[in-house]
Amino acid sequence: MPTFDLSNTPLRELNSALHGLAAGANDTEFEVINPRGSHAVAVGIDSPVKVAVHGSVGYYCAGMNDGGTVTVHGSAGPGVAENMMSGAVFIDGDASQYAGATGRGGLLVIKGNAASRCGISMKGIDIVVHGSIGHMSAFMGQSGHLVVLGDAGDALGDSIYEAKLFVRGAVKSLGSDCIEKEMRPEHLEKLAELLAKAGVTDVKPEEFKRYGSARKLYNFNIDNADAY
């Protein structure tokens, strides 16, 4: 397994090694040590490689991941797994702002807490946070699922489109056009699937509440101007 020690290896070598692997390449598992908060670690992965990062990373770890599995044995800075297309990203610790921003697919699991704007503008990604999330999470969320085992901060799901939000704990406040919605059997089924994928075993889907769009702001109406 190739190991990249970022204390003495340029970031370029790591990301370059992860791109454009030939079909049938022998080395598909990589290890990164001493990341020391480096930015843009393991970005632009375009094949089903596995990357284990031992330590904490800076901004945009696993950005635009398309098919890889990246595990960070530490915490992640802002924008982890931003614009993920497919694959999976696991964070053992906490994640900073904008986790999973604009993600289109794949699974992001944060075992600690996530800061503000988790899942901002999400477009199909599934995000499971074992802890709590900060304010303005899922802002303008278009599609995908955000599952939170803990609490959510202010203005959850502000200006949300069709993303589905599941929160087990307290929601400090809901944003514009975000409402609590009925939990139907298909939602419980999806939730069970996501919890299983995220390695959550001791929590039942029935413990969550579902939030989503009231769809009142979908077409501009002057009488809604005070909603903002």
Add this chain to the structure above:
Amino acid sequence: MSYHNPLTPPRKSATFDDATLAEIRRAAATGIYDIRGAGTKRKVPHFDDLLFLGASISRYPLEGYREKCDTTVTLGTRFAKKPITLKTPITIAGMSFGALSGNAKEALGRGATLAGTSTTTGDGGMTDEERGHSQTLVYQYLPSRYGMNPVDLRRADAIEVVVGQGAKPGGGGMLLGQKISDRVANMRNLPKGIDQRSACRHPDWTGPDDLEIKILELREITDWEKPIYVKVGGARPYYDTALAVKAGADVVVLDGMQGGTAATQDVFIENVGMPTLACIRPAVQALQDLGMHRKVQLIISGGVRSGADVAKAMALGADAVAIGTAALVAIGDNDPKWEDEYRKLGTTAGAYDDWHEGKDPAGITTQDPELAARLDPVLAGRRLANYLKVMTLEAQTIARACGKNHLHNLEPEDLCALTMEAAAMAQVPLAGTSWYPGKSGF
């Protein structure tokens, strides 16, 4: 003998003129602000207020059609492994599939390719048509990230991180539901028929320090191959240019308030941002102060219409220009041949700006298949190429008259200003004097 008091003739207010009164009535009747396309319609100091001096005893000219006057420009020489070289410095600005029909995007690609220049995607992602028909395609990285994906990022020739645009610095966009066809909806991951808000801020970075890291990420994803542009609206050009350079941009794109938009509030278009003319010198100054002029290229846009405008922008220090509205006109926007239909829409050729409504008689700013079919992308592409070639020839004509063997050799000393305002903004002398406002006479 009878005496008649003379009548006081009716007098309209300059403050409450007809257009103002009509807008008050329209607002009162509809309860919604006016949304429209295009850039500012107010008269602002512009390239028209500058003149070239031409050659004289102290400067000798070059022979037209005989002596070479180079027009090539290379963009992305600072960091990109694969800079792009264009035959003409007139590029096509970003306009989205969604705002424009697929045929219109194809026409822009064909025209730009024939003329040896680049075209640019917009807020909505990259279509196969425009990639296929554009030899050099710049892929915009926008706050909404509609259609953003690493495959298209890698098949682009350059990446343009859009911070703002001249029509609406500080504003996002809105593609109204009537233009959201199945294909547009699918590319943007949203339901059909609902208004699509394009965010005004990037979702995962704020400020120049974050931007530097974002650019690093984009370079790492694309293996440092692509030139990375940063596009800003004309707001604080000195600082925005300096900060874009600091953040690692290869190219700065600066768009003045005459630059168009697909749809924004009229109040925004007319009241926010600075004229293009006022933006160029501060941006060039920032590059010079950092020792980066000609190392980080500057692309100017917003109201560029002719080869004279191109030459003036370059004389003030730009490396290239971009056109949007003018390119749409070249392929058929607002053509008088559709006058009967413009009348039915309550407008007239030359004034049609309801691009957001999707009813464009010329088939350009629409997703209606019947209207879109009116635009022949091959013919329209040819028209755009013709227009680009004319502009390039015009700019060369002026450059030769000033004795320059490359458009980049034009300089502020080749210019004078017709008005005090233009003299102040362009920092070139008022015609017949050696002075401009702000320049000490002592």
